[in-house]
Amino acid sequence: MSTFPSAGPILLDLRPGQTVFGFDILRISPLPELRCIACEARHRRTGARLLHLVADDAENLFAISFRTPPPDDTGVAHILEHSVLGGSRRFPVKDPFVEMLKSSMATFINAFTYPDRTIYPVASNVRKDYFNLVGVYLDAVFHPSIRPETLKQEGSHLELAERGNPKSPLILRGVVYNEMKGVYSDLDNILNRESSRLLFPASPYGLDSGGDPEVIPTLTYEAFTGFYRRFYSPANARIVLYGDIPTREQLEFLDAHLRECETVEQADSSIGMQPRWTAPREAEILYPVTSDEGLTRKTAITMSWLIGALPDPILELGVAVLDIVLLGHAAAPLRKALVESRLGEDLTGSGYSTGSLEGTFHVGLKGTDPERKDDLHALVFRILEGLATTGIPEEEIEIAFNQLQYSHREIQSMYPLHLMDAALSAWNFDHDPLTYLRFEGLMDGLYKRYQACPSFFTELLRTQLIDNPHRVTVTCRPDPELQERQDRRLQERLEQMKKSFAPEELDRLDAEAVALEELQSAPNSPEALATLPRLHITDLSAEPKVIPCSVVHLSRQVPLVQCDVFANGVNYLILAFDLSGMPPELLEYVPVFSSLFSKLGAGAESYVQTARRMAKKTGGLRASTFLSTDAQDAGQLLNYLTVSIKALDSTYVEALGLVRDLLLGLNLNEADRLRDVTVQRKVQLQSNLIPEGHRFAALHAARTLSSAAYLGDLWGGIPQLRLADRLAREVRGDVGPFCTKLEAVHKSLVRGSRMAACFTGSDALREPTTQWMDSLIRELGLGSGRPATSSPIAVPPGRALAEGLVAAADVGYCALCMPAPHASHPDAPLLSVFCQLLTFDYLWQEVRVKEGAYGGFASYDALAQVFEFLSYRDPAIRGTLNVYANVIDYARTGKWTEDDVERAVMACAKADEKPIRPGAATATALWRQLGHVTEELRRQRRADLLRARPETVRAAAVRLLEEGLPQGNTCVLGNQAKLEEANRGAVRPLALENVFPSTPD
Ligand SMILES: [Zn+2]
Structure with missing residues (x-):
């Protein structure tokens, strides 16, 4: 090894x-x-x-x-x-x-x-x-x-809505201004922000270093440069x-x-310490929802404590142990009680938050109502008091110590960044930077304290939570008119300002806006660009990085890929089950099944028993979906359900036993548990809608373009959000029909399905893995061939669609998706280069710099055969759509030098140069095996990529856009007012629909 x-x-x-x-x-x-x-x-x-x-x-x-x-x-x-x-x-x-x-x-x-x-x-x-x-x-x-222009562009500035028209209203623009407007429309962010503000009224932690959109425009250039100098x-x-x-x-x-x-x-x-309170506090705030969402079960209530932490890392690690004991897994007493109480639909971002001078602890519920606040309080304190009185079971503490091991042992992706964070978490406060890097010593120290004083953790529970008066409860209520009020207030403010400006001041503002735009549009001079150091293709290693691995074939020809990557005593196994034999009507239930897979009981065990076993024996077990196409055959869709685990050497074999028990049967008899996790899932998917608005818009727009794109939307887009919503309502009654669906998915999955697997970990565990897999294959009756009943996916018709999805988003998310060649097509490497040029040249300039969106980029999924333009937290919907429509002119006339293309080629080649870390290597090696991405093919494609020249890239881009653009689908996610405004006078108005059609509660 x-x-x-x-x-x-x-x-x-x-x-x-x-x-x-x-x-x-x-x-x-x-x-x-x-x-x-x-x-x-x-x-x-x-x-x-x-x-x-x-x-x-x-x-x-x-x-x-x-x-x-x-x-x-x-x-x-x-x-x-x-x-x-x-x-x-x-x-x-x-x-x-x-x-x-x-x-x-x-x-x-x-x-x-x-x-x-x-x-x-x-x-x-x-x-x-x-x-x-x-x-x-x-x-x-x-x-x-x-310069002053820097603050205007990156912070905020005023300008006339229409250039040269002093009659048009004033508007505010700027990158951070728009970025933070997006942040401030998301419930989880609002809650975080508010609890910090309230817990730390006399400390910098009570302020928002990111910026409050209402306050950002008051930043002066003097304060800005003064902060820099300081x-x-x-x-x-x-x-x-x-x-x-x-x-x-x-x-x-x-x-x-x-x-x-x-x-x-x-x-x-x-940074000064926040003076401690002698009594807890309460507050109520509002967050925006759309007018037709309904207001019941839309409130969030969260309790937050200020924890005394630094400079006592043992205490801090002790609270981290308490966090796992209370909330760390489905059977953890506080989590379990909150979920089973039905006081709300899911937990808010709960747990211990550290890395600052003073840590915080949060616990709360979403999908609740304001009048449940006292019940929530009572419940939380009943659980905490109960544990403090009867003592925390030793087993729970062992589980927590075990879980903490992973955070330290695992060589994660971005491992160096993880170490940097650990060092700065102490060093930033002038403590020894190695404090948290000497993790084993800290763990030993904590364990010894616990051994010497078995009530250590219950005492901590008392001092830090139960008897700690520095606590605030925040109730965050939905308000369908909040957005409108905020918009109106801003408008009035801007109108007032405009009135106070003399005509020559307005002229000056307009001239400044024009100058700023000119500055932004002017390309960098070749001399300026030449100052930047850079790499050349000759600096690249000759061949793409190879994950050292080998394949063994188990019984029924099931391939097991074994990676030879150092994993530091953590073992990773992924099992992949082919879904191509799944009846089409069951497909939408696959993500539902995969999300429930690790949340229910294994076989006859209750979910509590299984959850505890999982926390004890694994560092994580999850099922998910995988979607792609064969790298050499566009017609070969790859759709899999995967089950992955990681476990330490000492518990790996028992972890395998748990996977087996779950695969052989899920306990569907706990109806209440099924209801709870189904409702939680709905809430979790919904809370992704705004933060990932661009992804939902893109999946929706791409759904008619290929079977992979169709399944992508069905599994991760609006249809899945709506299914989750429907199921959450259905399970309030009889769960029988839902269980029947889950059983059908399960049966189809293990019976006659094809399977593959990948392992990375300790040498001594290779043999136990192959033996276990052989017996699993027999027990499940798995096949190795393509199922005979494989049914093609019916992609819905529709090209050149223009659609708008209405949601409570303060800013817009614009996607344009068009059909594109498959990875096996000779144009594919050229289009990756084009995608790179488009993102960092045209779209960056036009969408981010000029239109003021936080993000604007292109993306090419050669395996799903989709090429897309996206914007993120975008204030200018129509402007962005016009930018998209003009991409073809950019492709035809853009002046790319050999040098520009060389740089884009290098950026594309970068994907093959990532450091190989065990977790990510396990997944990558498996997909390469299943998708026939051979090393020969990777070398070949690298060589094709290196041959790209401006004229070949241009020819491929023009071919793509001439064919693709007229068929491309547009989808914009935004609020009703913004979408209607974008439609005013538009040649192809967007057909609007609500993300959640209003439903009676
Ligand atoms: Zn930022």
């Missing part, structure tokens, strides 16, 4: 006390549990602090973090995060971040605004690329070209590095950049 050896040999000719390239080396600490050595240093002249986690891993990460507690709700930290990535001294291009995205091999590139810090992380497997990215990021944060200095910076590039090389590079920074006295960025 491949190893992930310790970093010993890489480091370390460095010693504490040395000064290397301007850095004082402070401490060298081995972290054997992470196979790292930590080197801490401080830049002598500027005071910048540094932590390098040296590991034998080629995915190198750089992150620079500034402590940025917000002074108000203007979103200044967030707007700055956007703005510093908008051009800098050495790289005077409009958007170096986007330019780097176009061609870098970055495995991660982004920026985050936390409630108390702003972090700029990048990661790459390619050393040259890594240093390119770090150079661009360092110049961006220390020498950004911030917090973006090396003295306020913490730099985290991870990977195998030697520390000396890193220090030399960083010193060269830091040396150019002015040394400034570090401004005070410390």
